[in-house]
Amino acid sequence: MRSLxxxxxxxxxxxxxxxxxxxxxxxxxxxxxxxxxxxxxxxxSGSKEVxxxxxxxxxxxxxxxxxxxxxxxxxxxxxxxxxITDEVIEDKTLLEKSSRRVTAPIFISGEKKTxxxxxxxxxxxxxxxISTLYESVNVGRFLDPNNRKEIILGxxxxxxxxxxxxxxxxxxxxxxxxSVANDLLTVVGLMDFGGGELxxxxxxxxxESAQELMAMNSDTYHQRVNFELEEETLPQFKNAVxxxxxxxxxxxxxxxxxxxxxxxxxSVIIVLVISLGLxxxxxxxxxxxxxxxQSLNIIGAKTSWITKSxxxxxxxxxxxxxxxxxxxxxxxxxxxxxxxxxxQLFTGGKNIIMGGMTIQPLVRLSPVMSYYWQVPLMIxxxxxxxxxxxxxxxxxxxxxxx
Amino acid sequence: xxxxxxNVDKVYQSxxxxxxxxxxxxxxxxxxxxxxxxxxxxGSGKTTVLNLIAGLIIPTAGSLKHxxxxxxxxxxxxxxxxxLDYMGFIxxxxxxxxxxxxxxxxxFPLQLKGLSASEIKDRVEWAxxxxxxxxxxxxxxxxxxxxxxxxxxxxxxxAGKPQLILADEPTANLDSKTAxxxxxxxxxxxQEFKLTFVFSTHDQRLIDQVRTVLYIKxxxxxxxKNNA
Numbered sequence: 001m002r003s004l005x006x007x008x009x010x011x012x013x014x015x016x017x018x019x020x021x022x023x024x025x026x027x028x029x030x031x032x033x034x035x036x037x038x039x040x041x042x043x044x045s046g047s048k049e050v051x052x053x054x055x056x057x058x059x060x061x062x063x064x065x066x067x068x069x070x071x072x073x074x075x076x077x078x079x080x081x082x083x084i085t086d087e088v089i090e091d092k093t094l095l096e097k098s099s100r101r102v103t104a105p106i107f108i109s110g111e112k113k114t115x116x117x118x119x120x121x122x123x124x125x126x127x128x129x130i131s132t133l134y135e136s137v138n139v140g141r142f143l144d145p146n147n148r149k150e151i152i153l154g155x156x157x158x159x160x161x162x163x164x165x166x167x168x169x170x171x172x173x174x175x176x177x178x179s180v181a182n183d184l185l186t187v188v189g190l191m192d193f194g195g196g197e198l199x200x201x202x203x204x205x206x207x208e209s210a211q212e213l214m215a216m217n218s219d220t221y222h223q224r225v226n227f228e229l230e231e232e233t234l235p236q237f238k239n240a241v242x243x244x245x246x247x248x249x250x251x252x253x254x255x256x257x258x259x260x261x262x263x264x265x266x267s268v269i270i271v272l273v274i275s276l277g278l279x280x281x282x283x284x285x286x287x288x289x290x291x292x293x294q295s296l297n298i299i300g301a302k303t304s305w306i307t308k309s310x311x312x313x314x315x316x317x318x319x320x321x322x323x324x325x326x327x328x329x330x331x332x333x334x335x336x337x338x339x340x341x342x343x344q345l346f347t348g349g350k351n352i353i354m355g356g357m358t359i360q361p362l363v364r365l366s367p368v369m370s371y372y373w374q375v376p377l378m379i380x381x382x383x384x385x386x387x388x389x390x391x392x393x394x395x396x397x398x399x400x401x402x
Numbered sequence: 403x404x405x406x407x408x409n410v411d412k413v414y415q416s417x418x419x420x421x422x423x424x425x426x427x428x429x430x431x432x433x434x435x436x437x438x439x440x441x442x443x444x445g446s447g448k449t450t451v452l453n454l455i456a457g458l459i460i461p462t463a464g465s466l467k468h469x470x471x472x473x474x475x476x477x478x479x480x481x482x483x484x485x486l487d488y489m490g491f492i493x494x495x496x497x498x499x500x501x502x503x504x505x506x507x508x509x510f511p512l513q514l515k516g517l518s519a520s521e522i523k524d525r526v527e528w529a530x531x532x533x534x535x536x537x538x539x540x541x542x543x544x545x546x547x548x549x550x551x552x553x554x555x556x557x558x559x560x561a562g563k564p565q566l567i568l569a570d571e572p573t574a575n576l577d578s579k580t581a582x583x584x585x586x587x588x589x590x591x592x593q594e595f596k597l598t599f600v601f602s603t604h605d606q607r608l609i610d611q612v613r614t615v616l617y618i619k620x621x622x623x624x625x626x627k628n629n630a
Contacts, residue, residue, distance in 0.1 A: 003513055299491050299511050401449075402491075
């Protein structure tokens with residue numbers, strides 16, 4: 001133990017024999033560490049906030065449906081004849097947190113034109129509480145829970161079928177009993193999703209109105225959409241399934257994973273570049289001391305002792321740099337919590353549209369604790385690689401003479 | 403235990419045809435308490451003999467023994483350990499570690515030996531006292547004169563209570579007065595503590611003071627002179 005203490009003291013003193021050089025090395029590693037931690041926090045918070053924003057508008061965190069509602073190969077396809085009731089949900093607390101929806105592929109006709117769209121029946125009061133869909137209505141108003149004959153359309157859809165506020169539209173589809181479903185509904189609001197494709201393919205009506213149109217029993221519906229997912233694991237049901245948003249919208253899930261991977265890749269490249277610079281400096285430092293290693297060996301220090309002291313020296317330097325780097329990264333993250341970053345900085349001021357919806361561009365950074373050990377581990381790993389070549393040179397030159 | 407070289411050759415071979423003898427047929431016994439100098443012109447092979455005795459280089463032929471231990475058959479790490487356990491070294495340019503204080507430099511080989519804290523303290527104090535630097539232990543090498551640095555180097559060599567001290571041109575970098583003081587110190591340590599010294603030197607003042615002088619030329623001992 002005493003020998004180890006002496007070894008550490010020896011290594012620490014050696015670290016500061018060329019203070020300017022050591023400070024530059026520590027500084028570069030600290031700034032690199034700080035930037036990586038900040039960058040990872042930014043990427044995580046960015047995707048988390050953007051996804052939260054996106055999912056809270058319409059898609060939700062997960063859907064509870066009949067096991068055969070979504071097509072197993074592609075969740076873009078669904079079987080509208082597969083419905084569920086509240087009886088399949090054993091955990092009744094889920095009923096409070098989620099909203100029922102009825103979906104109906106229909107034709108919608110204005111005075112002159114007809115288009116195929118997806119009509120969704122919404123529990124209006126519930127949706128107002130747990131989603132932000134109603135905020136997308138920028139012309140007119142959201143649906144009235146007491147009026148079954150209302151519809152709101154995406155702005156582009158209204159333009160394409162040439163209808164405006166107050167106009168009546170005809171909806172035609174096939175009811176679940178095989179009959180032709182049709183109704184006459186009044187346009188009370190237009191939704192703005194920032195010009196995305198959802199604007200021309202979505203229409204919304206009251207929940208009971210959609211049920212009636214589809215000739216469904218009053219207790220049946222297609223989806224129960226939950227906007228909260230406290231844990232990673234989805235709830236299990238006997239006669240229903242829960243499907244996460246990234247399965248329903250795989251292209252968005254892949255994008256998020258791609259951004260995460262890319263951020264890690266950039267981090268690794270940054271550390272690699274810093275490590276190469278450090279390797280060169282370490283090599284110069286070690287070779288400058290070659291005569292000293294010689295005399296240490298002559299007076300009785302084994303090569304293993306010398307290499308150990310060099311490794312400890314680099315480890316101490318790394319630890320100091322990582323410590324300050326983590327503080328820098330953390331402070332920068334906290335700063336960006338109080339001063340959110342506007343993502344429009346990266347889009348030239350243009351709106352950010354995801355999955356056909358406009359996303360609020362402010363990202364408030366929050367620290368992710370796992371990065372505070374993952375990044376140091378990665379840096380220690382690369383520092384170890386950095387040392388290999390200089391140490392091999394020292395070990396090879398292990399036979400000294402006066 | 404005495405150190406012994408028997409018919410030792412050290413050949414430096416740069417190609418098939420070119421062979422240079424650093425040491426040729428060297429036989430030498432270094433009894434305990436010996437005070438010996440290896441003398442010869444530059445390139446004569448005296449440093450090679452010093453390296454051979456230390457086990458820093460391995461003979462091409464012949465054997466190198468310390469008591470009944472065959473140093474030639476030891477691995478690199480075993481020879482390093484052997485030097486730590488039985489030898490002390492004094493260099494022409496002192497070779498003190500600039501990052502350690504004088505007392506810590508003396509402590510260095512004792513730490514490598516794994517001695518207890520109290521024993522290390524006692525030995526460092528004893529060594530500093532022997533070289534007359536009791537009050538200089540807290541100073542860094544750069545805060546000491548050349549003579550004082552060489553004294554620290556001597557203290558480092560003797561603190562481990564070695565059986566043999568090898569000194570390579572120990573007075574070459576010192577002024578005349580300091581060199582004389584250092585020679586007197588070597589003599590005192592040899593006489594008081596029966597420490598064994600082998601010097602490689604050009605310094606006539608030192609040559610005059612040693613008990614045995616080995617003249618070396620072209621890697622061979624050409625003459626052995628006893629001053630006693």
